[in-house]
Amino acid sequence: MTMKPKNETNAAADTKGANSALTPALHHHLDTHGHAFQYRVLQATERLFEEGVGRQWSFEVAEQPVVGTHIDFVLTHQADDITFYLVVECKRSNPAYASWVFLKTPYTRHGESGYTFIAEGLQKSDWPHNAQRVPFGVLCGERQSLDHAAELKTPNTRGDDCTEGRGALAKAVEQVLRGVYGLSQLLGECQRQRHFPTEKAVFIPVIVTTAAVYSGEIDPTAVSIEDGSVDKSSLDPQPESFVFHSHNASPDLQGGASPVATGLHGLAPMLDNEFRRTIAVVRSSSLREFFTEFSPVPKLLAGVQTARRRNP
Numbered sequence: 001m002t003m004k005p006k007n008e009t010n011a012a013a014d015t016k017g018a019n020s021a022l023t024p025a026l027h028h029h030l031d032t033h034g035h036a037f038q039y040r041v042l043q044a045t046e047r048l049f050e051e052g053v054g055r056q057w058s059f060e061v062a063e064q065p066v067v068g069t070h071i072d073f074v075l076t077h078q079a080d081d082i083t084f085y086l087v088v089e090c091k092r093s094n095p096a097y098a099s100w101v102f103l104k105t106p107y108t109r110h111g112e113s114g115y116t117f118i119a120e121g122l123q124k125s126d127w128p129h130n131a132q133r134v135p136f137g138v139l140c141g142e143r144q145s146l147d148h149a150a151e152l153k154t155p156n157t158r159g160d161d162c163t164e165g166r167g168a169l170a171k172a173v174e175q176v177l178r179g180v181y182g183l184s185q186l187l188g189e190c191q192r193q194r195h196f197p198t199e200k201a202v203f204i205p206v207i208v209t210t211a212a213v214y215s216g217e218i219d220p221t222a223v224s225i226e227d228g229s230v231d232k233s234s235l236d237p238q239p240e241s242f243v244f245h246s247h248n249a250s251p252d253l254q255g256g257a258s259p260v261a262t263g264l265h266g267l268a269p270m271l272d273n274e275f276r277r278t279i280a281v282v283r284s285s286s287l288r289e290f291f292t293e294f295s296p297v298p299k300l301l302a303g304v305q306t307a308r309r310r311n312p
Contacts (some may be wrong), residue, residue, distance in 0.1 A: 005050075025061065033094075037284075038090040041208050044287055045075070052120070054291025057086065065180025067255050069175055081199040082298060086206050087183060090284075091174035093211035097166050098154050099211065102146035102243045104217040110270040115143045117244055117278040119298065120180050122188050122201040126270050131188035133258050133275050134306060136202050136298040145246040145278055146215055149173070163177035169211070173247055176205040176279060181254045189254045205279045213240045213283045232280050241286030243292075246278045272301055279281075 030036040043061065051056045062073040075086040093100070117135030122131040153168040180203045186194050213236035222234030250273065251257075260273040282290045300306070 009105055013052040023228060025199050034090060034092050037092050037210070040071050041088075041090050041284060041287070041309065044284075045291070048288055048291055053288055054294075056296050057291070060085075060247045064179075064183065066179060066186055068182060069178045071179040072181060078198060080270050083201045084296065084298075085183060085197045085203045087176060087179045087203055088206045088208060089179065089208045091168055091172040093168050094166075095157050096154055097151050097168065098157070098211045099212045099214065099217060100154055100169050101150045101214040101237050102245050102281065103148040103150070103215075104144055105147040105290060106218065106220055108147055108246070109271050110266070113267055115299075115301070116140065116143060116196070117204075118169050118246065118272055118276050118301070119294070119296075120184050120203045120277060121298070121300075122196070122203075124193050124196075124199050125190070128260075130190050131186070131193050131201075132306060133184070133260055134200070134304055135260060135301045137203070137301050138202070138278075139297040140244075140295065141293060143244050144215075145244045147246050148218065149245055149247075151211075162220055168209075172207045172209065172302055173245075173279060174253060177249050177253050177256065178278060180205045180258055180277065185255065185257065193295075204294070204296065205277065207279060207281045208284050208287070209281065212226070212284065213243055213281055215240050215243050233234055240283075241289040242280055242282040245277050246276055248275045250275075251278050262301075262303045263305055263307040269301075269303055 022231045039062075043057065044232045045054070045057070046059060046125050049057060056079075057075040058077070060076045061071075064074055070091045071087055075088065077084040077086075096232040117138035117140050119136045119138050121134045121136045122133045125132050127131075147168055151166060153166075186192060186200070186204050187201060216235060216237040219234045222231040224230070224231075254274075261268060262273055264273075280290065282295065
């Protein structure tokens with residue numbers, strides 16, 4: 001039996017003790033910043049793809065820097081002349097505020113675009129111009145787009161000190177939209193258009209969350225015109241594996257995105273073309289359901305005018 005020198009044994013013991021002392025701090029760091037959850041979600045998607053679920057998608061990059069933020073990760077998929085980019089934001093919710101409810105509202109704009117899902121897009125332009133900004137309506141099944149979002153306190157549940165309190169939902173929406181606009185502007189610069197291999201690109205924001213996700217609707221007839229109170233019996237939120245949430249992105253979120261060329265007039269088409277964007281909000285335990293069902297088919301929004309290229 002070979003005996004280790006006493007000083008070597010003590011050094012190993014000291015190192016082990018130091019490592020153990022660091023463990024709580026490292027655990028707090030990973031839980032607070034959400035990196036571990038981000039990579040677990042990415043691992044789960046890759047395992048689904050290996051099973052053949054959502055296999056048209058492939059991992060492109062993690063922690064992609066764009067103006068104002070970093071994108072957690074990006075998945076891509078090519079179909080005909082379009083490259084799809086799934087821009088993914090992973091968000092651990094505080095257990096005390098882990099109920100996210102999305103409601104259908106009766107009034108959004110005059111008329112209807114005909115699309116549940118509206119996405120940011122690009123079409124390549126000739127040198128030396130940047131790619132043209134073009135919005136797409138996306139056909140993706142029978143789900144409705146839900147407009148109002150509420151982050152609710154979970155009954156009889158204590159929070160933790162590793163995740164944000166109230167406000168995680170709003171922050172996730174802001175982050176994922178900054179990621180979408182940042183990536184589209186990055187790839188749309190004339191020197192970088194070659195980095196998306198097709199004539200067009202569509203950017204789809206996705207939030208993956210540990211929160212429970214619900215859907216419902218607002219019935220105006222259940223609201224008192226005298227005092228504005230809501231009849232509780234009219235509310236019946238239902239659990240969902242994922243929902244589509246439409247958000248009117250303010251100009252500061254868009255980071256200087258150019259106007260959209262359109263032949264239509266009025267605030268309603270402008271809202272769809274330049275501001276209204278739809279986000280897929282997915283419960284992390286329901287990734288299989290999302291990738292099984294989500295098969296986007298994009299069409300240019302009505303009235304959008306595109307430049308004819310000399311060398312397509």
